[in-house]
Amino acid sequence: MKFTLNIWRQKGPEERGRFVTYEARDVSSDMSFLEMLDSVNQGLIAKGEEPVAFEQDCREGICGSCSLVINGIPHGPDRGMTTCQLYMRRFPDGAVITIEPWRARAFPLIKDLVVDRRALDRIIQAGGYISVHTGGAVDGNVLLISKEQAETAMDAAACIGCGACVAACKNASPALFVGAKVSHLAFLPQGRPERTNRVKAMLEAVDREGFGSCGNQNECEAVCPKRISVRFIAILNREYLRAGVVESSLPAEPESPHAEST
Amino acid sequence: MELDSKIPPGPLETKWDRRRFTEKLVSPNNKRKITVIVVGTGLAGASAASTLGQLGYQVECFCFQDSPRRAHSIAAQGGINAAKNYQDDGDSVGRLFYDTIKGGDFRSREANVYRLAQVSTQIIDQCVALGVPFAREYGGQLANRSFGGVQVSRTFYCRGQTGQQLLLGAYSALCWQIERRQVTMRPRTEMLDLVMVDGQARGIVARDLVTGRVSIHTAHAVVLATGGYSNVYYLSTNASGSNVTATYRAWKQGAAFANPCFTQIHPTAIPPGDAHQAKLTLMSESLRNDGRLWVPTMRADHRCPGDIPDGERDYFLERRYPRFGNLVPRDLASRAVKAACDEGRGVGPGGHGVYLDFADVLGQQGLDVVRERYGNLFDMYQRITGEDAYQAPMRIYPAPHYTMGGLWVDYNLMSTVPGLFVIGEANFADHGANRLGASSLMQGLADGYFILPYTIGHYLATAKLTPVGEDRQEFRSALQRVMSRISRLLKVKGSRTAASFHREVGRLLWNHCGMSRNEEGLKSALTSIPALRDEFWRDVMVPGSGEAFNQELEYAGRVADYLEFAELLCHDALHREESCGAHFREEYQTDDGEPQRDDSRFAHVAAWEYREGTSPVLHKESLAFEFVQPTTRSYQ
Amino acid sequence: MALSGLGLVIYVIFHMLGNLQVFEGPLVFNGYAALLRDMPIPLWAARIGLLSLAALHIVLAIQLTSRNRQARPIAYAVREYRQASFASRTMATSGFVLLLFILFHLLHLTAGVIDPSSVDRPDVEGHRDVYGKVVHAFQNPFIVAFYLAGQLGLGLHLSHAVTSSLQTLGLEYVAFNRLFKAAGPTVALVVVLGNVAIILAIFLGLVRG
Incomplete structure (x- = not known):
């Protein structure tokens, strides 16, 4: 098989980018999309040219590294999978394929198809955790959790943090990413004590990072490699409203949880 | 080189308790003045970094991925073992201990494995507290399944994504410590060398993969949690970024490498x-x-x-x-x-x-x-x-799939280099010659949450650690070493890609040091590898510059290390003239093709010391079995 | 956004229901109009409330849109939508069409500026003959065409807006999620059908002066 690739090339964040056309020849239909790019790169390196930079690691759809917009859709034409799980037999021979990076102000470009997604980490750092110390945990069966609750929490927790939801959203909103984490922890009794502050802190971080806001178009759900449901965005909104109500009844200045360490 | 395993004396059941009691502690005031470097953010690294942060140490944490959450622990599917006996099916700490030591074909330390089994139950509780959504029964209790052919149900799981959920738990704990500024996270930063001062590990040299800047990081102790080296075979189930560089560099600085030939091949x-x-x-x-x-x-x-x-x-x-x-x-x-x-x-x-x-x-x-x-x-x-x-x-x-071998560590998880601790798949300790299913997650978290944070304290409380600055000669020369290697890679400008060399050394190892090995094949590999390495340094093509984001440069550096490490792997396989666990020497098998273990000659850990310009030197730590009797594994 | 929008939606529904009384004949319809006029304080309170709600909605929309545009400074060269509905992708356009239409509608039937040819005289019971005015208006094909276009904008806007608002307000329950999803298109359909029925009934001569 052979393909014509229009790939976004950009040397660095400050440089101007442009599309460059490459021909991928002798592609076997059993090759994965990333292996096809590998072979293009091997050709470039052998000629002494810089290969196309793109991100990948586990190549089995779980690490969330790969991040290509293929013909206008993050992770390409098939639903419920990452770029690394896409195989060339999915494309007709001779197809023209356009490859772009995730595009969002909060994801500044590093090189070619590689962007900086640390904004997502900073959102988690703002509150996407349960602050328990190592060693003090009670037995795992002390708090019973119904199967349905555990399964729903797991549905949300399946997020791999790839950022496709941001890439697909017209407004570059991470609502699905945040909703998944907030819902995961809100469905578990262990996550409840901190739920009020968590949702507020995480949404404040979203604003700080320069993401857009959710327009409920549900395009995120359609490209999510783990098929995370937009119902978790509704739960995020509910948690946020709830936090507003609860907060108004809290004492004005709660004691800082880290008073001792500062 | 002396291999002192520092196993506490006394009954197996109380060894770990006694060690924790006799260890020295660091006072809270002193902890905040102590910096610990943690390299790698998989289960072991993330859990260790977060726990050390909680304890009050200043932690500097490194990973080459763009986020700590992407470490390869995330890909583990099956589950995590723990001797909870929730199913009341006869499981116990003792049974998990015995299964693990037998599964490892009697090539691991009793004391380490027993401690692993003891700590396993705490891991589950800790993970539940962190919000890991383990599978539950209808009644709300934790569910178990049996895994890897054992007779009890002791495996906890989150659908087929257990590794992911455990890692996200550890990652969230890490995020809390980053938010508290106890941990400074440095993603997209690759450790390229270990720095020794006065015989102690006191820092690393790392390259910022975005800007290409190579810099010095000083600390009071260094923890390596950098995973295994299955990718030396080129084709493996590991993530493509997983590599041997950190542990291999540490080996070259004097840390012994133990049992490198124990590599697990998944069927x-x-x-x-x-x-x-x-x-x-x-x-x-x-x-x-x-x-x-x-x-x-x-x-x-x-x-x-x-x-x-x-x-x-x-x-x-x-x-x-x-x-x-x-x-x-x-x-x-x-x-x-x-x-x-x-x-x-x-x-x-x-x-x-x-x-x-x-x-x-x-x-x-x-x-x-x-x-x-x-x-x-x-x-x-x-x-x-x-x-x-x-x-x-x-x-x-x-x-x-997995490598049981790794840097040699004592009972306290410290390598032969004082101040260099090694945890998770990167060390050799607990799985012997073969790892059982659902045990790697257990070991990574045991090391990171519950063992290292104790044992490192003892070292920090007792070692004499003089203040060091970046201007020390040792750091300058390590920096120089790294920089000159990078420029050497860039200068070759040959005709072959790094991947082609990687593929070639991988095929060589797979054929001669893969699932079954023999003397002739290993010897031929030992002659072909140096030749291939020479060709690499003559003919590799690395485009671009060192002062920028350059994935091919990162990769070529890792391949260069594989080309050296492959030799160590073959030396070890050649020395071990027996068949045990994942290591199968064709000369040592029964008439019907079953492996023959040789306890009289090889009931030891083979720890290899680096010597510049010559073959590695073998040291042996003999394995004493006081509590279990080595038997022949028979499945016929 | 969601709250101001939902407020407007409720108004639009009652506006449509009230206007359906046109089918009851001039007496009922003019009586309804007179009833509203007889309560000047609630009427003006409602008018001011509605206007400010609409203004708030528009200001918020402009603010959000400009922020959202900033969130993606470089657009994709190739863009394909997989799930986002046509209505959801044209909210700004349909909103703008709606705004133009509302302005026209206010100038036309409330202020009477657009079509001075319509005569403002009392009916047999002495009420203002709003009925006659409406019937007169919708005999003009240009006005009918403009109103139908406005209804298209309204329908599109509502079909995404209602479901979207429920989502933003966190209304989520597994058993009801399909209901919430269907709410937008259903409300849009009902309101538009009601309004269009009035316009077409008059235009086709089914309702006469």
Whole structure:
């Protein structure tokens, strides 16, 4: 098989980018999309040219590294999978394929198809955790959790943090990413004590990072490699409203949880 | 070099308690003045960094990925073992200990393994508290399944994504400490050298992968949690970024490398296709519960599997191991598959594959049952191969998966270099010659949450640590070492890509130091590897510059280390003249092809010391079995 | 956004229901109009409330849109939508069409500026003959065309807006999620059908002066 690739090339964040056309020849239909790019790169390196930079690691759809917009859709034409799980037999021979990076102000470009997604980490750092110390945990069966609750929490927790939801959203909103984490922890009794502050802190971080806001178009759900449901965005909104109500009844200045360490 | 395992005396059950009591502690005021470097953010690294942060140390944490959450622990599917005995099916700390030490073919330390089994129960509680959504029963209790052929149900799981959920738990704990500014996180930063001052590990040299800047990081102790080295085989189930560089660099600075030849080959991966293939995908071990492995009895039989009548099929596992059949441990299954393919009876492209047939279970229990049990795996198989496993049998082939070998550590998880601690897959300690399923997650978290944070305190409280600055000669020269190596890689400007060398050394190792090894093959590998390495340094092509984001430069540096490390692997395999666990020497087998262990000569840990310009030097730590009696593993 | 929008939606529904009384004949319809006029304080309170709600909605929309545009400074060269509905992708356009239409509608039937040819005289009961005015208006094909276009904008806008608002307000329950999803298109359909029925009934001569 052979393909014509229009790939976004950009040397660095400050440089101007442009599309460059490459021909991928002798592609076997059993090759994965990333292996096809590998072979293009091997050709470039052998000629002494810089290969196309793109991100990948586990190549089995779980690490969330790969991040290509293929013909206008993050992770390409098939639903419920990452770029690394896409195989060339999915494309007709001779197809023209356009490859772009995730595009969002909060994801500044590093090189070619590689962007900086640390904004997502900073959102988690703002509150996407349960602050328990190592060693003090009670037995795992002390708090019973119904199967349905555990399964729903797991549905949300399946997020791999790839950022496709941001890439697909017209407004570059991470609502699905945040909703998944907030819902995961809100469905578990262990996550409840901190739920009020968590949702507020995480949404404040979203604003700080320069993401857009959710327009409920549900395009995120359609490209999510783990098929995370937009119902978790509704739960995020509910948690946020709830936090507003609860907060108004809290004492004005709660004691800082880290008073001792500062 | 002296190998002092520092195992506390006394009964097995109380060793760890006594060690924790006799250890010195660091006072809270002093902790905040102490910096610890943690390299790697998988289960071991993230759990260690977060716990050290909680304790009040200043932690500097490194990973080469763009986020700590992407470390390769995330890909573990099956589950995590713990001796909770929630099922009341006779499990206990003692039984988990015995299963692990027997599974490791009696090549691990009793004291370490016992401690691992003890700590296992705490891990589950800790993970639940962190919000890991383990599978639950209808009544709300934690669910278990049995895994890897053991007789009890002690494996906890989150669907097929246990590694992911455990890592996200540890990652969230890490995020809390980053928010509290106890941990400084440096993603996209790769450790390229270890720095020793006055014989102690006092820092690292790392390269910022975005800007290309190489910089010095000083600390009071260094923790390596950098995973295994299966990628030395080029094709493996590991993530493509997983590499040996950090542990290999530490080896060159004086840390002993133990049992590198213990590499686990997983039997059920999707077979390699064409030369472009970059990765092998694992199919869950659970498929062997219902699938039957077979090859045609005739060589080079190219008929469709459906056209081969039952009489002309060889169900080789059932034939060789009538008692366990298709459920024998990983090492035996892998070798049997390889043997069938070596006889020319393999199926699929290049004869690298055997059938894993579900026709019987499909016939007996119906399509729906099979779909419910394995639907996602069948889908994955179809996505990758384009074949429908409901219609025709799957083809599978073994793949390098996990490495039991690693840097030598004592009971306190400290290497032979004072101040250098090694945890998780990167050390050698707990799995002996073969790892049981669902044990790697357990070990990573045991080391990171519960063991290292105690033992490192003792070192920091007792070692004499003088203040060091970046301007010390040792740091300047380490920086120089790293910079000159980078510029050397860039200057070759040859004609071959780093990947082509990686593929070549991988194939060499796979053929001569893979699932079965022999003296002749190992010796020939030991002569071919240096030649290949010379060619690499003469003819590799690394485009671009060192002062920018340059993925090919990162990769070439890792390949250069594989080309040296491969030799160490072969030395170890050559020295171990016995067959044990994952290490199978063809000279040492019974008449019917079963491995022969030699406890009289090889009941030891082989720890290798680096010597510049000459072969590595072997040191032995003998393994004493006071509490269990080594027996022959028999599955026939 | 969601709250101001939902407020407007409720108004639009009652506006449609009230206007359906046109089918009851001039007496009922003019009586309804007179009833509203007889309560000047609630009427003006409602008018001011509605206007400020609409203004708030528009200001918020402009603010959000400009922020959202900033969130993606470089657009994709190739863009394909997989799930986002046509209505959801044209909210700004349909909103703008709606705004133009509302302005026209206010100038036309409330202020009477657009079509001075319509005569403002009392009916037999002495009420203002709003009925006659409406019937007169919708005999003009240009006005009918403009109103139908406005209804198209309204329908599109509502079909995404209602479901979207429920989502933003966190209304989520597994058993009801399909209901919430269907709410937008259903409300849009009902309101538009009601309004269009009035316009077409008059235009086709089914309702006469």
